[in-house]
Amino acid sequence: MRATPVPEFMLEPAYDPSGSGRDPIGAGALASKGLNVRHGTILTLEDINVSFDGFKALTNLTLYIGVGELRCIIGPNGAGKTTMMDVITGKTRPDNGVAYFGETLDLTQMSEVEIAQSGIGRKFQKPTVFEALSVFENLELAQKTNKSVWASLRAKLTGEQKDRIDDVLQTIKLDASRQRPAGLLSHGQKQFLEIGMLLVQDPQLLLLDEPVAGMTDAETEFTAELFKSLARKHSLMVVEHDMGFVGSIADHVTVLHQGSVLAEGSLEQVQADERVIEVYLGR
C-alpha cells in the first residue's frame, strides 16, 4: 500500500540550523496570557509580497519570530525593513502572503488599531511623541487600558497606574522632566520617551525602528541593557544600522536585501556570509 505524502504546507516548518529563514526558534518561552502561541512562534510572515506602482518592496519575504526572542534586522537602505514593519502593523497591506500574530490573529485582516490593541507596539524611525503634552501625559495616554471614547471621558488614573508610570519614568531616566512638554526634550530623550511609551503599553511584540539613532554612546549602552532585560518577557524586533549595538544585543540577526531574507543566524555567521559582504560592500 502506498502512503499518501503529507502536503508540504501542512508540515510544521522544521528547525534548520543553517539559517534558511524558515526556522521558528524560541520554542518553549512563555508568552503573556491571551495570545495563542502554541508553537512558540509569536510572529509568522510567509511569502509576503508588496509592490508600489510596480516597484517590488518585498518579495517572498518569510520570517518567523519566536516568543521571547530579540531579533535584529539589518540590511542596506531600501531593503524593505520599514515596509516590513508597515505590513506587520497594518499600515501597508501585502499583495499576497501570510502574516500571523501568534497562531490565530491574521494581521492582513486587522486594522492598525486592532493590531496595536492585540499587543504589537511600534517605535518609529523618527521619534514620534505627543509634543504638546507633558512627558507624564505621554505615558498616561500610551498606558495599557480601555481606549474607547467613553472610557477616556471618565478616565482617572488609579494608584497602581501612577506607580507603573513612575517606574517607567525612573527606567527611562526622565523622572526629573515629567512635567516638561515632550516637544522640549532632546532627540535622545524623545527616543527614550517613545521607548517608555512602548513599555507602559506592555505589548507582547515590540517593533523598534532604529532606536539608538542620535543617542550618545552611554545612552546606546544603556538602551542595549534595557532591551536585553525586556527580551524573554517580550519579543523584540529591532531594525538598526549600528553594528556595535546589534552585536551587543542580538542573539539572532536577519539580513534583508531587496525585499527578501538574504541570510539569518548569529552576527558572526551573517558577517562571514559571502553574499552579505557582497551586498554591504558592493563587490
Next chain:
Amino acid sequence: MTMPMNQTLLARASAKLGPQASMAIGLLVLAVLLAMPLLHLLPADNALHVSAYSLTLVGKILCYCIVALALDLVWGYAGLLSLGHGLFFALGGYAMGMYLMREAAGDGLPAFMSFLAWTELPWYWYGTSNFLWALCLVVLAPGLLALVFGFFAFRSRIKGVYFSIMTQALTFAGMLLFFRNETGFGGNNGFTNFRTILGFDITSAHTRAVLFLATVVLLVASLYLGWRLARSKFGRVLTALRDAENRLMFCGYDPRGYKLFIWVLSAVLCGLAGALYVPQVGIINPSEMSPTNSIEAAVWVALGGRGTLIGPLLGAGLVNGMKSWFTVAFPEYWLFALGFLFIVVTLFLPKGVIGLLRRKSS
C-alpha cells in the same frame, strides 16, 4: 525657547496671568453680562438704562462667542479646521425659526407659504408648533448632519485642507438649497416678522432680557463643558490626535470615534447658539450659510488664539465689536480692516491675542 503652540490646560494660562487676576476679570465680565438685561428693564429715561440695540448687539456677539468656542474645540484641540460651521449655526436657527413662524401664523400657514399658494405644510414642518419638538430639532438637525458627514469623512481619513474644503462645500450646498423657494424655508427672504415666543411678545423688554440671560447661561455652560473636556484624558487624546495621529493609532486608540464625538458636539453647540440668535436678531435667511460667514468664524478663533478656551471668546468679541463700530463709522473700510487684522495676527501673533497677553504677563 518657544512654548509649543497649544496649551492643553487652561490652568497653565491662568497660572501665568495669576489665578486671582484672571478669575477676577472673568467674574467682572460675567457680572456685567448678568447686569445688562436687568438694566435694560429700567425705564428708558434712567441714566443706567441699556438700550434694546446694545442688548441685542451684545447678545448677538455672545452667540458668536459660542460658535467660536465650538469651532475651537474641533480646530484648536482636534486639528480639524471646519469652514462650514455657519451651516450648523443656521440649521439651529432655522429650527427655532420654524417654531417662531408657526407661532406668528397661528392656525394658518406661515405667510411665505400662502404667497406660494401652498395649501398644506410640508411633512418636515410637522410638529414645529410645539416648542419642545422645535428644541429637539435645534439639536437633531445639526447633530445628525454632522454625524453623517463626520462618519463618512473620518472613515475615509479625510483631513487637513481637504476636510476644510469639503465643509466649505457643504455649507455652500446648504445655502443654495435654502435659497430655493421649493425647499419650504422661505427662499432668500428666510424667516422674519416673528411675533411671540411661548406666548410672550418677542420685542418686549422682559423677553429680550430672558433670551439674553439664556445666552449667557449657554455660554458659561459651554465654557464649563470645554474646560472639563480639555482637562480630561479625552482632551489630551484630542491634542495627541492633532499632533501625531499615527502614533496615537499605534498606541491603540481609534481616532474616528474621538473625532466624531467632538465634531458632533461642536455642531450641536453651534445649533444651540443659532437657536438663541434668531429670536434676538429677529431674522434668519440663507446668507447665514454663506461660506464667508464660516471663514469669519475661523478668523475669530485664529485671532483670539486657538487651542485655548478664552482665546476664541476674546477673538469673537473683539472682531464683532470692531465690526459694529467700523460699519457705522467707516462702512466701506470694514473688510480691509478685517483682512489687515488677519494678516497682522498671522505674521506677528501666531498664538493670537491670548498669546500676546501671556507673553506680557510672564
